[in-house]
Every structure is written in structure tokens, then in C-alpha cells.
Amino acid sequence: MKAVISVTGCDAIGIIAKASCVCAEFDVNIVDISQTVLQEYFSMIMVVEIDKISAPFSVFVDRMSELGKANSLEIRTMHEDIFNAMHRI
Amino acid sequence: MLASNDIFETINMIREECLDIRTITMGISLFDCQCDDEKRLCTKIYDKIMFHAGNLVQTGMDIEKEYGIPIINKRVSVTPVALMCGGVSRDGALNIARTLDRAAGELGINFIGGYSALVQKGFSNGSRTLISAIPEALATTERLCSSVNVASTKAGINMDAVALMGKVIRETADLTKENSAIGCAKLVVFANVPEDNPFMAGAFHGMGEPETVINVGVSGPGVVASAIRRAGNECNLTEIAETIKRTAFKITRVGQLVAKLASERLNVPFGIVDLSLAPTPAIGDSVAYILESIGLEKCGCPGTTAALAMLNDAVKKGGVMASSHVGGLSGAFIPVSEDAGMIEAAGCGALSLEKLEAMTAVCSVGLDMIAIPGDIDEAVISGIIADEIAIGVVNTKTTAVRLIPAGKAGDMICFGGLLGEAPVIPVSRFSPEIMIKRGGRIPAPLQSLKN
Numbered sequence: 001m002k003a004v005i006s007v008t009g010c011d012a013i014g015i016i017a018k019a020s021c022v023c024a025e026f027d028v029n030i031v032d033i034s035q036t037v038l039q040e041y042f043s044m045i046m047v048v049e050i051d052k053i054s055a056p057f058s059v060f061v062d063r064m065s066e067l068g069k070a071n072s073l074e075i076r077t078m079h080e081d082i083f084n085a086m087h088r089i
Numbered sequence: 090m091l092a093s094n095d096i097f098e099t100i101n102m103i104r105e106e107c108l109d110i111r112t113i114t115m116g117i118s119l120f121d122c123q124c125d126d127e128k129r130l131c132t133k134i135y136d137k138i139m140f141h142a143g144n145l146v147q148t149g150m151d152i153e154k155e156y157g158i159p160i161i162n163k164r165v166s167v168t169p170v171a172l173m174c175g176g177v178s179r180d181g182a183l184n185i186a187r188t189l190d191r192a193a194g195e196l197g198i199n200f201i202g203g204y205s206a207l208v209q210k211g212f213s214n215g216s217r218t219l220i221s222a223i224p225e226a227l228a229t230t231e232r233l234c235s236s237v238n239v240a241s242t243k244a245g246i247n248m249d250a251v252a253l254m255g256k257v258i259r260e261t262a263d264l265t266k267e268n269s270a271i272g273c274a275k276l277v278v279f280a281n282v283p284e285d286n287p288f289m290a291g292a293f294h295g296m297g298e299p300e301t302v303i304n305v306g307v308s309g310p311g312v313v314a315s316a317i318r319r320a321g322n323e324c325n326l327t328e329i330a331e332t333i334k335r336t337a338f339k340i341t342r343v344g345q346l347v348a349k350l351a352s353e354r355l356n357v358p359f360g361i362v363d364l365s366l367a368p369t370p371a372i373g374d375s376v377a378y379i380l381e382s383i384g385l386e387k388c389g390c391p392g393t394t395a396a397l398a399m400l401n402d403a404v405k406k407g408g409v410m411a412s413s414h415v416g417g418l419s420g421a422f423i424p425v426s427e428d429a430g431m432i433e434a435a436g437c438g439a440l441s442l443e444k445l446e447a448m449t450a451v452c453s454v455g456l457d458m459i460a461i462p463g464d465i466d467e468a469v470i471s472g473i474i475a476d477e478i479a480i481g482v483v484n485t486k487t488t489a490v491r492l493i494p495a496g497k498a499g500d501m502i503c504f505g506g507l508l509g510e511a512p513v514i515p516v517s518r519f520s521p522e523i524m525i526k527r528g529g530r531i532p533a534p535l536q537s538l539k540n
Contacts, residue, residue, distance in 0.1 A: 006096060006097070045093050045096055045097075058155060061155065062154075076157055078156055079155050082099065082157060082343060082346060083095060083096055085342045085343055086099055087339075
């Protein structure tokens with residue numbers, strides 16, 4: 001099972017490091033990262049594997065969301081099936 | 090692999106365009122609660138609802154968090170209570186109402202539907218008892234929703250029921266007048282009522298439904314309006330219809346996913362996805378704005394019925410491919426008080442009761458959440474009901490009436506929350522009283538020689 005973490009907000013040093021750190025804390029494996037910086041606006045998508053996650057997925061979702069708030073970023077963590085349902089037939 | 094523009098499209102729909110799942114509604118059969126003793130009947134109903142729907146709210150919240158899609162309402166619908174009222178007194182029917190309301194409060198859901206009767210051909214004792222209890226039941230409960238089906242294409246129109254419902258709406262308005270006649274916002278009069286509708290106030294758990302079932306209502310007027318705006322002014326209407334279809338497909342796929350998840354987690358069979366575009370008073374979540382983005386100066390102006398017909402058809406065509414089972418009301422809703430664009434259009438005089446009636450001939454539901462003057466006569470209410478019901482019966486579609494008699498023409502009546510606010514629309518001052526008093530039944534219409 002995979003989840004998609006999207007991070008948007010103003011660019012700053014260490015955004016990827018902080019997000020990766022939380023992933024490691026929960027035994028969540030990062031399988032893909034893509035990021036763009038347009039002027040000062042940062043957007044990143046991480047695709048992660050959650051098969052071996054060490055806590056309930058909802059706790060991880062909350063933790064990521066808190067990390068976003070603490071760094072003035074918007075971080076959404078969503079199960080990949082919502083994207084598959086919408087964009088794959 | 091998912092493309093990042095697809096991911097951002099989904100996120101944008103949720104964040105900017107108000108995409109949500111409007112409701113997960115659990116239908117619960119009450120047939121096995123039947124009992125001679127009225128007190129015991131209420132206990133059995135309460136226990137059964139609590140047993141089956143105990144985890145409904147938490148499951149909805151879990152799915153919302155894990156999949157990142159807001160699920161606005163979790164609700165319960167039950168077997169039409171009139172079917173349980175055959176040997177029950179009026180007080181017993183009121184006790185059932187309070188029992189349902191108490192269960193809804195305990196579950197943490199905002200509405201429970203099924204305080205309903207089906208009287209398209211005539212009244213059973215249970216139906217009479219229930220209908221007589223509706224005004225007081227709605228005035229003394231918070232979350233209870235009631236509906237009465239007075240007609241069908243196969244049975245015709247029960248005009249005695251139409252006359253009675255005019256009186257019931259009048260009484261409900263009087264009993265709840267201190268509170269903007271809020272009772273009437275929870276009471277719908279139907280023709281051709283669907284038995285698997287997840288949307289309130291008209292939801293109930295039909296006779297042919299399984300013991301329990303999960304039905305999901307999707308939404309997303311904001312997403313459709315944005316897609317049309319992005320398509321630009323150069324598109325012709327064929328291209329607009331295609332854009333609506335594609336968008337409706339995507340929205341419904343999310344509904345199908347949520348329905349499947351809820352059904353698995355609650356161990357309750359999946360019933361249907363209702364493909365409705367259900368507006369809310371939030372800016373950007375309006376069906377009227379979709380019509381305006383197609384190119385109307387104001388919703389209600391000439392051309393509105395045609396634009397709505399196209400929208401309604403395209404939503405169904407797109408949605409039906411995206412779900413394994415489609416049902417309920419499926420179409421565009423046009424509740425005046427729950428739609429920022431409709432409120433504006435009714436407020437500036439662009440949208441009249443007569444135009445709304447015409448619009449209901451080509452879209453889902455009917456005259457919905459419309460505030461009419463508070464001093465209106467019950468025969469006039471019945472006349473409005475009869476007209477709207479006739480549209481449904483003759484066109485073999487569901488139509489419904491949810492009128493709120495409150496205030497004076499031009500006043501703004503506020504209901505709060507998702508029910509929104511509505512300007513009071515003027516109604517013809519000429520009366521259909523003699524016709525309504527005749528009673529009887531309007532025969533079922535001919536289904537051939539269609540012109």
C-alpha cells in the first residue's frame with residue numbers, strides 16, 4: 001500500500017529533511033520524490049510505502065499535518081487509492 | 090505511476106473547489122422491531138439503530154482522515170415509520186419520533202430519516218396516525234426528518250393526501266414559527282419517491298432494501314463550475330457537456346471508493362452511489378454558479394431550464410460509468426436556501442417560483458427549501474404541491490416539495506448551517522381552494538401517445 005504526501009508553501013531550508021525524518025520515525029519508506037520551486041513557492045510530492053508503518057496510518061497523517069503547521073507549510077497525506085480511483089480506470 | 094498533475098488536480102478539487110462526500114447514509118430495516126407494546130417497540134428500535142450504526146460516525150471520520158476527502162454528513166435512514174404504526178396510537182408515533190431523535194443524538198449524526206409514509210393510492214391506519222403526528226414530531230425533535238409520498242406515475246396523485254399535506258406544512262410552520270419554521274425544512278412531499286435516497290430530508294429505507302445498507306451521496310458543484318470556467322468562453326455546448334461528464338466521472342469515482350470502504354469496514358452491504366450535485370451555502374459550492382458559468386447573466390433568466398437540462402443529463406452520463414450501482418435522486422439539486430447563487434438570484438428577483446417549477450421538470454428533486462410568505466393559506470400550499478407533483482407523475486420522475494412558510498415576501502429567513510438562508514418568494518394571490526377541497530385521486534397518466 002502506498003500513500004501520497006503533498007507539501008506546498010514557501011521555500012525554506014530542510015523541508016525534505018524534516019518530512020523524511022518523520023517518515024523514518026514511522027517506518028514509512030519513501031519510493032519517489034518530485035519537487036518544484038517556482039519563484040519562492042515550493043511544492044513537493046512524496047510517494048511512500050506504508051506496509052510496515054509502525055503506528056496507525058491516521059496517527060502518521062496527523063503527525064505530518066502538525067509538521068506542516070509548525071513550518072508554515074501545508075502537508076496532506078492521503079492514501080493513494082483516492083488518486084487511483086479518480087485518475088485510473 | 091501517478092502523475093503529479095493528477096495528484097494536484099485532486100488536491101485542488103478538495104482544497105479550492107469544495108469537493109466532498111456529502112453523506113454516508115446507513116439504511117436500517119425496522120421490520121423486526123414490530124411489537125404490540127409501544128414502549129417495547131421504541132426500545133427495540135433504539136437498540137437496533139445503536140447496534141448497527143454505532144460505528145458509523147467513527148468509520149466516516151477514519152476514511153476522511155486516511156483518504157483526505159471531507160465526508161460532511163453521516164446519517165441513518167430507517168423503514169418508513171408509518172409501516173410500524175398500524176396498531177400504534179398517535180402518542181406512540183410521537184414516542185417513536187423522540188426515540189429516533191435520541192438515537193441520532195447518541196450516534197452523533199445530524200439527521201435521521203424515515204419518519205415517512207407512502208400514501209400515493211390511499212391511507213392505511215398507520216399512515217394516518219403518522220401523518221397526524223408529523224407537525225408535533227418535527228416541532229419537538231431536532232434531528233428527525235419526515236417525508237410523505239403522495240403520488241406515483243403508476244398510481245396517479247392522491248389529492249386527499251395533497252390537501253392534507255398543505256395542512257401539515259401549515260401546522261408545522263405554526264408550531265416552529267419562533268424558529269424560522271425550521272420544522273418545514275425537515276419535511277418533504279414526494280412523487281415517485283426513491284427508496285434508496287441517501288439525502289435528507291427525504292431519505293428512508295425502502296421495503297425492498299436489505300436488512301442494512303450503505304448509500305453514499307457525492308457532491309461537487311464547485312468542481313464542475315471551475316472545470317467549465319477553465320474550459321473558457323470559446324467552447325460550444327457540446328464541449329461543455331463533455332467537460333461536465335468528465336468531471337462528474339471523477340467526482341463519482343471518489344464516491345464509489347468511499348462507499349466501498351465504508352461498506353467493508355462496517356460490514357454492511359453497499360447499496361448505491363447517488364450522483365447528485367448537492368450545493369451548500371458556501372461560496373463556490375453552488376449549482377446556480379455552474380449555470381451562470383455556462384453563460385447565464387443570472388440563474389433564472391431565459392435559458393436557465395435548457396442549461397440545467399444539459400447539466401443534469403451530463404452529470405448522470407458521466408457518473409453512471411463511474412459507479413457499479415447508481416440510485417437515489419441522482420441529478421442536480423436546486424434547493425434555494427442551500428445555494429449561494431440561488432439565494433442571490435431569488436433575492437434580486439431573477440428567480441421566481443414559476444421558473445423554479447419549470448426547472449424542476451428537467452432536474453433532480455423539485456421545489457426545495459423555498460421560503461414562501463408565512464401567512465399563506467393551506468389550500469395554496471396544497472396547490473403548489475399538486476403542480477409540482479403533477480410534473481413528476483407525468484414525466485415519470487421524482488419530484489418533491491419542501492416549502493417553508495415564514496416571514497413576508499422580501500424578508501430573509503435564516504435556518505443556519507447547511508440549511509442556509511432564503512429570501513421569501515412571493516406566491517400568486519389567487520386561490521385553488523375549491524379544487525383542493527374536491528379531494529379524490531387524479532388518475533395515473535397514459536404512458537403512450539407522448540406529446
